[in-house]
Amino acid sequence: MERKDFLQKFAVGGSILLTAPILFNACSEDDMEPAGKTTIDLGNSSFAALQDIGGFAYSGDIIIIRTGESTYIALSKICTHQGCTVSYNSSTNQLPCPCHGSLYAISGAVVNGPAENALKAYTVSKAGNILTIS
Numbered sequence: 001m002e003r004k005d006f007l008q009k010f011a012v013g014g015s016i017l018l019t020a021p022i023l024f025n026a027c028s029e030d031d032m033e034p035a036g037k038t039t040i041d042l043g044n045s046s047f048a049a050l051q052d053i054g055g056f057a058y059s060g061d062i063i064i065i066r067t068g069e070s071t072y073i074a075l076s077k078i079c080t081h082q083g084c085t086v087s088y089n090s091s092t093n094q095l096p097c098p099c100h101g102s103l104y105a106i107s108g109a110v111v112n113g114p115a116e117n118a119l120k121a122y123t124v125s126k127a128g129n130i131l132t133i134s
Contacts, residue, residue: 037132038060038062038133038134039130040057040064040131041130042130047064050072052066053069054067054090056088056090062075062076070126073106074133075108075119075120075122076108076119076122077119079097079099080115080116080118081100081114082100084097084099085098086102093106095119097115101114107121
């Protein structure tokens with residue numbers, strides 16, 4: 001292989017390697033929506049934290065937070081900055097991202113960046129011991 005061919009192939013390969021992470025990590029808001037409706041059985045031990053006001057649990061890419069006696073909020077758990085998983089702090093009523101310090105309000109709105117976009121919010125309804133998220 002001649003030096004010129006090697007340099008051309010090296011440049012093309014390097015360009016692909018530099019752009020690949022951007023292409024593979026790019027997603028739209030639609031990618032984060034649950035397919036149809038998600039149901040949560042509050043009797044399931046996986047969701048025991050939702051027995052208490054201020055408790056939270058994850059289901060797929062959703063964080064569910066119990067905010068009152070019979071009220072729940074569901075948001076995307078994926079930080080809109082770089083895709084880390086947010087948690088919930090009941091004492092501040094906010095959702096911090098552990099990766100770069102973004103902070104979200106309970107509504108999903110950005111309180112502190114570097115994130116610029118709100119977390120996707122979902123509708124939650126409760127019937128008996130079942131939450132339906134859509």
